[in-house]
Amino acid sequence: MAKLKLGPIEDDKPVKMTIELPAAIHRDLTAYARAHASDTGLSQPLAVEKLISPMLERFMASDRGFTRKA
Secondary structure (H helix, E strand, O other), X not given: OOOOOOOOOXXXXXXXXXOOOXXXXXXXXXXXXXXXXXXXXXXXXXXXXXXXXXXXXXXXXXXXXXXXXX
């Protein structure tokens, strides 16, 4: 299996948000959580909610248009 872009996830004080996701996105996030657990050696997948923030952080960091403006 190819190496995932998302590495280990640090535990940080969260800010609570409520969002709605399409069912297909939730299914993909659940599958990604399982792959991430396997890739990082976790015994159990992280909750989907724990993946969203690091994924968004990585996406924004790789968006050259955003990093030039930030």
